[in-house]
Amino acid sequence: MLATFAATLLPVNSLSAQEALTPVAPSESSGAVATTTEPVVIVTIGSVNQLTQDFNYLSGALGQPQFGGMFAMMAGTFTQGVDTSKPVGILVPLVDGTPEPIALVPTADVKTVLKRLEAQTGPADELDDGTLVVAIGANTIFIRQVGNWAVLARNRSVLDQAPADPASLISEMGTDYDIAVRLDMQQVPPAIRDALIGQLRQGFDQAMERQGGDDAESARDYAEQSMAQLEQVISQTDDLMIGVDIDATGRRIVVDASFTAIPGTKLATIYAAQKPIPSAYSMVVRDGAAAYMHAAASISPETIEQARGSVENAIKMASNVLGKSDKLSESEVGEATEVINRIADLVLASYEEGKLDAGALLLTDAGSMKFAFGSFIADGGEAASIVKDIANKLQGHRDAPRFEFDRDTYGGVTMHLVEAEVPADEDEVRKVFGDTVRVHIGTGEKSVYVALGDQSVDLMKEMIDGAASPVAASDDLARIELNLLPILQYAQSVESNDAIASMIDALSRADDAGTLRVVSKAIDNGQRSRIVLGDGLLRAIGGAVREAQMKKMQQNNGQF
Structure with a gap:
């Protein structure tokens, strides 16, 4: 392990270990005191014990337990003398503007560890202050024992920047995650940040000149x-x-990400204004759903300003793409652009109300699928008008869908219908929707709803009923969840498939229904997000892999 982390410090100077023993006279040095920052980057890797346990779980969940065994064997071979209960870390401060990695390896006796590695590194030399020097190829690594830790760096003076108690700096991240990276952007001097921006700007300008x-x-x-x-x-x-x-105890994989802006900046203002709000569509968050999406958050004026610029530029690009189409006449391009502009204006007008509130829900079981969507918009009447305008523009076109407007009302929401014939050669689509796809649209004063198929209308009405009594704000800005098992069961009921059957079988032995969950929350001047891949999802992937392996063996007469 020590040799592995030494390699992360390369490339380094080509000073040999013997040359490193030669002291540098004061007159030979520049005499300048190096400017050193706190770590700009901190990387942690979980303890060997933690990684072994987690990889054993992951490889087993994926149906490939042999890989967990291989990892355990290799870890036992290369970590002798290392404290396998503690994480390892890499700190990267800037010394005179240059990144200087410092590796932290938990061991109470680094000399013994190096002795075991002599076949790879050669014998270590020892300097007057106890610093050890090893050569890896043409490069030199300096190592110092600091308590129960070995500190490695590519420059001897950088060892002095190592923390006296490495555990206090890396233990929390190293325990919470198998691998984690933290970037402290404000430790990067402004001149270096400006230089980075300048390089990016130069590359951007050169790319645009070629456009x-x-x-x-x-x-x-x-x-x-x-x-x-x-x-x-x-x-x-x-x-x-x-x-x-890779959480072996919780039987899942967790990916966390957090971001904060400097207080008082425009970016901080954007995030500070982003807070959870009461929602009219929280009914979509429910156990047993095949999938749902829910978002309810305030929107800052700065966010609206940025969104406006993005939308306007996207419209320009879309118009140019439409103009190049050989399937549309000039008048049709103009009509399509007009519709796009109206939709964009409605989206921006909704943002200008200062909030986002929307939800979507998918329910499935054997032979049945229901999907409904609902969202706040600034003007439901304008949404209906846009759809009517589309219907008028499509009149006379071959295979155009049929529209029925103002068919009914429910809870103050006007109902409309769009239906289209499914081509005869689209067999799989017909198995799901039948000969005709029917999409129900509801428009309220400040809302829009969509239901896919007649069987989803009741679900849309349930959503309309729920919108009449908004639910108090939760801790989440947005939440998305997908459960694979009910989706696969529905797919299998539509058309039997061996791979799907294998995944369903694997899910039947899992702790969950094959869950993928994404949650975003507001924090001071920033945002935190978490992605969770449940045990069932991993086992379903493993089931699909095993099915593919079996088919390959059958094709190759029992050989991979």
């Missing part, structure tokens, strides 16, 4: 806005953390 064609201007405008947002993130980011944990 040609009729859509060059709109593409440049869109890219210019993206570049401005990237510059804002680089200059105003305070802290960024990403961590991945």
Whole structure:
């Protein structure tokens, strides 16, 4: 393990171990005191014990337990002398503007560890202050014992920057995650951040100079806005953390990410204004759903400003793409662009109300699927008018869908219907929807609803009923969940498939229904998100892999 982490410090100077023993006279040095920051980047890797347990679980869940055994065997071979109960870490401060990695390996006796590695590194030399020097190829690594930790760096003086108690800096991240990275952007000197932005800007300008064609201007405008947002993130980011944990105890994989902006900046203002709000569509969050999506958050004026620029540039690009189509006449391009503009205006007007509130719900079981969507919008009447305008523009077109408007009302919501014939050669689609796809649309004063198929109308009405009594704000800005088992059971009821059957069988032995969950929450001046892959989802993937392996063996007469 020590040799592995030494390799992370390369490339380094080509000073040999023997040359490193030669002291440098004061007159030979620059005499300048190096400017060193706190760590810009901290990387942690879980303890060997933790990783072994987690990889054993993951490989078993995926139906490939042999890989967990291989990891355990290799870990036992290469970690002798290392404290397998503690995490390891890499710190990256800037020394005179240059990244200088420092590796932290838990061991109470680094000399014994190095002795076992002599076949790979050769014998270690020892300097007057006890610092050890080993050569890895043409490179040199300096190592110092600090309590129960070995500190490794590619420059001897950098060892002095190591914390006296490494555990206090890396234990929390190293325990919570198998691997985690934290970036402290404000430890990067402004001059270096400005230089990075300058390099990105130069590359952007060069790329835009090569951009040609009729859509060059709109593409440049869109890219210019993206570049401005990237510059804002680089200059105003305070802290960024990403961590991945294979949670053997909880039988799941967790991916956490958090971001904070510097207090008082425009970016911080954007995030500070983003808070959970009472929702008219929280009924979509329910156990047993095949899938749902829910978002209810306030929107800052700064976010609206950025969204407006993005939407305007996207419209320009879409118009250019439509204009190049050889399937649309000039008048049809104009009509399509008009509709796109109206939709964009409605979206922006809804944002300008200062909130986002929407939900979608998918329910499935054997032979049945229901889907409904509902959202707040600034003007439901305008939404209905846009659909009616589309219907008028499609009149006379071959295979155009049929529209029925103002068919009924429910709870103050006007109901409309769009239906289209499914082509005879679309056998799988016909098995799901029948000969005709029927989409029900509801428009209220400040709402819009969609139900897929007649069987989903009751679900849409349930959503309309729930919207009449908004539920108090939760802790979440947004939540998405997908449960694979009910979706697979429905798919299997439509058309039998061996791979799906194998995944269903694997899910029947899992702790959950094959759950994928994404949750975002507001934090001070930032946002935190978590992605969870449940045990069932992993086992379903394993079932699909085993089915593919079996088919391959059958095709190859029993050989992989």
